[in-house]
Amino acid sequence: VTTAQPCSVGIVGAGNMGGSLLQGLLDAGVDPQRLTAVDQVDDILAPLAARGVVTGSDLSLACEDRDVVIIGVKPQSAAGVLGALAPHLKADQLIVSIMAGVTTDHIAQMLGADQPVVRVMPQTLVRLQAGATAVASGRHTTPQQVSMVVDLFSRVGSSVEVSEGLLDAVTGLSGSGPAYVYTIIEALADGGVKAGLPRDTALQLAAQTVAGAGRMVLETGEHPATLRDQV
The missing domain is CATH 3.40.50.720 (NAD(P)-binding Rossmann-like Domain)
Incomplete structure (x- = not known):
């Protein structure tokens, strides 16, 4: 800190x-x-x-x-x-x-x-x-x-x-990226609801899953494909 x-x-x-x-x-x-x-x-x-x-x-x-x-x-x-x-x-x-x-x-x-x-x-x-x-x-x-x-x-x-020439690429990736991830969280939660889970439970599980997956990539240094194969 x-x-x-x-x-x-x-x-x-x-x-x-x-x-x-x-x-x-x-x-x-x-x-x-x-x-x-x-x-x-x-x-x-x-x-x-x-x-x-x-x-x-x-x-x-x-x-x-x-x-x-x-x-x-x-x-x-x-x-x-x-x-x-x-x-x-x-x-x-x-x-x-x-x-x-x-x-x-x-x-x-x-x-x-x-x-x-x-x-x-x-x-x-x-x-x-x-x-x-x-x-x-x-x-x-x-x-x-x-x-x-x-x-x-x-x-x-x-x-x-x-x-500076790469900032447009950054805008598309991380600048807009949260919107993509929110869509993924919403879709995961919707799937959970369709399978019978309460909405709040499905949303909590989906959001924590995405947050945890991001931490795994950052903290282990493993390629996302490697981590996916371990699921």
């Missing part, structure tokens, strides 16, 4: 993904005063403020005394948000984007500066410190900045570095 505090973080857009990340970091023991959440919706900010996170609606707040500014808005809002954010950024302040499909070069272009930018593809599973996050560096980042982001997301699951 990592005990040292990570970099300080401001998040613009604290909805599904941004909110999940903040809750996960808090549960992982990160000092709430090292976290800032900026959003236009008070109901999103209220539970974060209750846990001690610095909150507000002004974009400049996300930049104040923060090592990293995470952009968690929808891609279609990127140009407006980044343009408004740009005047408040320090030259070496790291931008971390969780927007799908928006390249680091395009983000730097929208900021109008050679700002260091890292793209990440996380999952809402970060809320439970069970996420799988891919990290891709832009052209103006230093190895130390990339390591800082890898460390941050390692607090809420596992974190790997990939080239």
Whole structure:
């Protein structure tokens, strides 16, 4: 367990993904005063403020005394948000984007500066410190900045570095992956119900089966095909 505090973080857009990340970091023991959440919706900010996170609606707040500014808005809002954010950024302040499909070069272009930018593809599973996050560096980042982001997301699951060109593949695999797995759990549970099990019992057995199978792959290092043959 990592005990040292990570970099300080401001998040613009604290909805599904941004909110999940903040809750996960808090549960992982990160000092709430090292976290800032900026959003236009008070109901999103209220539970974060209750846990001690610095909150507000002004974009400049996300930049104040923060090592990293995470952009968690929808891609279609990127140009407006980044343009408004740009005047408040320090030259070496790291931008971390969780927007799908928006390249680091395009983000730097929208900021109008050679700002260091890292793209990440996380999952809402970060809320439970069970996420799988891919990290891709832009052209103006230093190895130390990339390591800082890898460390941050390692607090809420596992974190790997990939080239930016592979992020579309990551989006299809782990970014969308939970939806595939939820479908598998639902199908297993439906089968159990059809065989006579109560719905809650079938769902518990199905979910734990998938969770346990994932742990077996990760902790034994065995190929999934080998483990399947052992069932």
